[in-house]
Amino acid sequence: MLVIDAATGWSFECITDPSGKPPDGGLVLQRIRHDGHNFAKDIRTIGVWFELERFDSLGRSLSRTKTFCPLSAAKGFVVSDVRKLEPQAVTYAEALQKVPGHAKTFKDLAEADTAMLFSDYFKDGDNSVACGAAAKYDGQLTIDSLVSDCGYPPCEYSGFTVEQLFLFSRYSNVPAHEPTGALFAARFHPLIRYQLTKKKNSAYDPQGPHTKIMSIRFDYRLHLYLDSSYEWTEKPDAPQIRRRRSLGNQAGLFADKDSISVTKVLTAPVLPPRGFERMAFSAVEKPLVAEATAAGLLKGVSDGSELAIPPIEGKVDCWDNVHWWGTRYERDTYISAPGAFHAAHCHWRWGATINALGILPGVDYDYGFRHFLPGKPLVDPDIFMQTIRVAVSRNDARFDPARTAPDKLTASEWEDLFEKHDSPSPQPIDSGDDIVLWYSTEVSSEVTIPSRSNAPFRAKAAGTVFLHGLFFAHDAEQSGAAVGSRFSNYWPRSASEIRRAGRWFRPAG
Amino acid sequence: MTDFDTKVRLYALADPRLFDAHAATISRLVLQTLKVQPSPQRRVYVSPTSGWFDYTAFDELWERQAPPALPRAPDAMKAAEEALTNLEKACSGANTAWPPSLRGLALLPPVRLLRRMGLHAVPRPDGSAWDHWTYRAQPRLELDGGSKTRADVFGTQVEVHIGHMGQVIGVRARWSPLSGEQRFTDLSPLRALSGTGGPDAGSGDAAASAPEIRYCLDGDGIPQYYLAPYYFVSNDDDLDVVSASSYSLTVGVDLTRQDRSGMTLTALARGGSGNYAYNWGIYMMADVEQGIRTIGPGSTLIIKNADARATASAIKVPHGAYVVLLNVKDRVTGAFKHHQQQVYPWPFTDDDVEHAAPEVA
Numbered sequence: 001m002l003v004i005d006a007a008t009g010w011s012f013e014c015i016t017d018p019s020g021k022p023p024d025g026g027l028v029l030q031r032i033r034h035d036g037h038n039f040a041k042d043i044r045t046i047g048v049w050f051e052l053e054r055f056d057s058l059g060r061s062l063s064r065t066k067t068f069c070p071l072s073a074a075k076g077f078v079v080s081d082v083r084k085l086e087p088q089a090v091t092y093a094e095a096l097q098k099v100p101g102h103a104k105t106f107k108d109l110a111e112a113d114t115a116m117l118f119s120d121y122f123k124d125g126d127n128s129v130a131c132g133a134a135a136k137y138d139g140q141l142t143i144d145s146l147v148s149d150c151g152y153p154p155c156e157y158s159g160f161t162v163e164q165l166f167l168f169s170r171y172s173n174v175p176a177h178e179p180t181g182a183l184f185a186a187r188f189h190p191l192i193r194y195q196l197t198k199k200k201n202s203a204y205d206p207q208g209p210h211t212k213i214m215s216i217r218f219d220y221r222l223h224l225y226l227d228s229s230y231e232w233t234e235k236p237d238a239p240q241i242r243r244r245r246s247l248g249n250q251a252g253l254f255a256d257k258d259s260i261s262v263t264k265v266l267t268a269p270v271l272p273p274r275g276f277e278r279m280a281f282s283a284v285e286k287p288l289v290a291e292a293t294a295a296g297l298l299k300g301v302s303d304g305s306e307l308a309i310p311p312i313e314g315k316v317d318c319w320d321n322v323h324w325w326g327t328r329y330e331r332d333t334y335i336s337a338p339g340a341f342h343a344a345h346c347h348w349r350w351g352a353t354i355n356a357l358g359i360l361p362g363v364d365y366d367y368g369f370r371h372f373l374p375g376k377p378l379v380d381p382d383i384f385m386q387t388i389r390v391a392v393s394r395n396d397a398r399f400d401p402a403r404t405a406p407d408k409l410t411a412s413e414w415e416d417l418f419e420k421h422d423s424p425s426p427q428p429i430d431s432g433d434d435i436v437l438w439y440s441t442e443v444s445s446e447v448t449i450p451s452r453s454n455a456p457f458r459a460k461a462a463g464t465v466f467l468h469g470l471f472f473a474h475d476a477e478q479s480g481a482a483v484g485s486r487f488s489n490y491w492p493r494s495a496s497e498i499r500r501a502g503r504w505f506r507p508a509g
Numbered sequence: 510m511t512d513f514d515t516k517v518r519l520y521a522l523a524d525p526r527l528f529d530a531h532a533a534t535i536s537r538l539v540l541q542t543l544k545v546q547p548s549p550q551r552r553v554y555v556s557p558t559s560g561w562f563d564y565t566a567f568d569e570l571w572e573r574q575a576p577p578a579l580p581r582a583p584d585a586m587k588a589a590e591e592a593l594t595n596l597e598k599a600c601s602g603a604n605t606a607w608p609p610s611l612r613g614l615a616l617l618p619p620v621r622l623l624r625r626m627g628l629h630a631v632p633r634p635d636g637s638a639w640d641h642w643t644y645r646a647q648p649r650l651e652l653d654g655g656s657k658t659r660a661d662v663f664g665t666q667v668e669v670h671i672g673h674m675g676q677v678i679g680v681r682a683r684w685s686p687l688s689g690e691q692r693f694t695d696l697s698p699l700r701a702l703s704g705t706g707g708p709d710a711g712s713g714d715a716a717a718s719a720p721e722i723r724y725c726l727d728g729d730g731i732p733q734y735y736l737a738p739y740y741f742v743s744n745d746d747d748l749d750v751v752s753a754s755s756y757s758l759t760v761g762v763d764l765t766r767q768d769r770s771g772m773t774l775t776a777l778a779r780g781g782s783g784n785y786a787y788n789w790g791i792y793m794m795a796d797v798e799q800g801i802r803t804i805g806p807g808s809t810l811i812i813k814n815a816d817a818r819a820t821a822s823a824i825k826v827p828h829g830a831y832v833v834l835l836n837v838k839d840r841v842t843g844a845f846k847h848h849q850q851q852v853y854p855w856p857f858t859d860d861d862v863e864h865a866a867p868e869v870a
Contacts, residue, residue, distance in 0.1 A: 041634065092525075105734050106690070106843060107843075115734065115838065116786060119803065124800055125800040167797060173727055180749075181750055227634075228631065229630065230630045300856060359761035371761065371762070373853045449857065
């Protein structure tokens with residue numbers, strides 16, 4: 001299904017089978033562009049992992065296991081047809097639209113309150129916001145089947161209902177994408193909304209042997225591709241294209257200013273240079289020297305030492321965002337950061353020091369109630385205990401989803417797909433390459449954060465992941481005091497140190 | 510210099526649907542100007558939402574079978590700028606074929622005021638060939654009554670894609686046409702940002718270096734009736750967009766209280782008289798198909814800034830991650846601003862704890 005949505009400027013191919021259903025594994029969108037600018041070659045969900053824990057009748061834990069559940073009819077889902085979403089036009093207020101050319105705009109605005117009504121712009125009950133594609137997966141007995149296949153006793157939940165909503169918004173600055181409010185972009189939200197359901201007359205007995213869901217993990221593969229661009233003074237030709245080192249893409253990882261303690265930054269082997277980027281970031285790898293796996297959140301926090309039970313990544317510091325862009329301009333120059341006016345931006349958290357001033361005079365905003373929830377994750381609050389992991393890898397033919405089943409594109413321990421593969425050393429990608437973003441978010445059933453409460457916070461049975469989405473800016477580069485440099489940036493570890501270490505996993509701190 | 514020279518201009522925007530009503534005529538004029546035959550592969554589109562203009566040759570931009578022979582850079586630049594000049598003429602009152610009901614309105618920004626932003630060769634994703642040139646330009650408008658100063662219109666851009674043999678294979682104008690109506694008003698002094706209420710509360714100090722003034726177009730699908738000037742103020746690690754006239758409103762929303770029963774959101778407009786009317790709406794991204802729910806004006810709060818009293822508004826909503834919408838009007842001047850903002854609740858809330866900003870608890 002080819003979608004060319006003139007209203008939002010997005011176009012993409014949505015892959016369906018002949019009956020109009022999504023392929024096994026979930027929605028697949030390809031050749032995604034906005035206003036004629038490439039955004040991605042292929043975006044899809046790989047599948048869902050459940051971590052199950054088995055208990056005896058005394059409540060003692062006996063074992064844990066992980067089981068993979070791709071979104072497909074084979075896993076007991078009743079799969080809907082793909083639904084196309086089309087936004088309604090946003091129109092002018094009734095009173096003002098009747099005046100050709102709005103010759104009395106200011107007078108009418110002053111005299112009438114028509115402009116204040118929402119119903120003139122956004123019709124009630126109509127989607128005015130996004131185009132996109134959606135599909136539902138109704139798995140009334142999916143959990144029962146998964147648990148039974150693992151040889152585990154019944155679980156509190158029987159069913160798992162999923163809706164994929166891949167949404168694309170218009171190009172605008174409202175709502176703001178970044179705290180400065182000075183970056184125009186179109187948004188992409190590859191949402192998965194899920195609900196765990198219970199069955200009446202279930203064999204589940206909490207006093208007997210039973211199973212609990214300890215976490216649900218959603219794995220995505222985003223083969224982003226943004227256009228490269230070169231400033232030539234002459235005619236570009238085939239030999240020139242061959243001479244370029246690469247026409248591929250580059251990516252960078254960034255941690256905002258507060259994400260790592262000042263002490264750690266000041267004692268780091270590489271100190272940040274002077275400039276706006278030093279003000280903004282406590283850790284940067286721009287562009288990524290080599291393929292990488294990285295932690296973005298650990299059960300809802302960005303510092304592993306905050307958790308009562310250390311995560312498997314250790315007490316590491318997390319990154320806050322990943323940026324993606326086409327190779328460009330003169331050699332060894334990159335997007336500006338902060339800035340990135342032609343780039344894909346993926347932020348799941350902003351540093352605690354942004355928006356230091358609240359809107360109200362004299363109010364103490366230490367709770368972090370300010371715009372962009374500084375220092376806190378931008379995730380569904382009902383399931384905030386998420387562990388976000390990202391990887392950037394070369395587009396390896398062995399992991400081509402067109403030729404490889406979803407279960408071969410993931411691993412029970414997410415990072416094993418990358419680190420324990422038969423090419424364990426990350427390959428260099430700093431000069432640009434055909435690279436893929438792997439995004440995973442794992443919702444834990446509960447988390448204890450001693451600095452907040454000694455009692456665990458528990459996840460609700462329903463939620464939505466990837467709420468923060470990505471935003472795609474494709475403007476000309478800009479300059480100014482609040483725009484970072486276009487050069488490479490590495491701290492607290494230098495590029496050569498990263499190369500020498502040769503590790504996939506790279507924490508921010 | 511007269512008083513008039515020191516005033517700044519406000520530009521009213523045209524209703525985009527006036528252009529939409531003449532879509533067929535505009536399409537014909539554009540294709541004639543670009544010297545291409547009508548075809549399903551040639552799309553001319555003027556957004557009924559924003560008036561933004563788009564022309565795309567679908568079989569050329571990215572999709573041309575044989576690798577294109579691109580012109581030299583200076584020739585591509587010339588082709589792009591000539592196309593814009595010709596399109597401006599064709600789609601304005603300078604053309605006798607322009608619909609009478611659109612007289613006085615022009616589809617594109619004033620081409621003579623455009624600022625070049627660059628020309629780039631763009632390769633195909635598979636690296637097999639260069640696909641096209643992309644030319645970019647920044648629209649500007651005259652800022653002062655005496656037309657001595659020009660200001661960028663933030664949020665706007667014009668792009669032209671030049672393909673095989675110098676053909677124009679794409680034009681995108683992120684530009685909402687002007688209605689022709691202008692109003693002249695005083696440039697507000699730049700107020701220092703502070704923790705005591707922001708620009709409204711300022712000391713009157715100007716920034717150390719003169720900040721840039723730009724008009725702001727908020728984007729596609731965002732209700733807006735006129736262009737007004739704003740200061741773009743750089744601080745150490747931040748950029749603030751601050752009102753530069755009494756018609757240049759800004760709006761902020763904070764989560765000011767959270768307890769078991771929900772969240773209190775408080776909005777405060779700045780830049781105008783202080784006497785503001787609000788109307789709230791809300792939607793959830795995951796429920797986007799359900800549409801926007803109007804909430805209403807909310808509860809009125811009077812906020813005392815350092816130099817004035819301002820009307821704020823508060824609403825209470827259930828816990829959740831939302832996009833809130835606000836229509837704000839200055840009751841004294843009629844200045845209008847539509848605002849949207851993502852709101853996330855404080856995540857670490859257990860049922861027995863209340864969090865509140867103390868001054869409004």
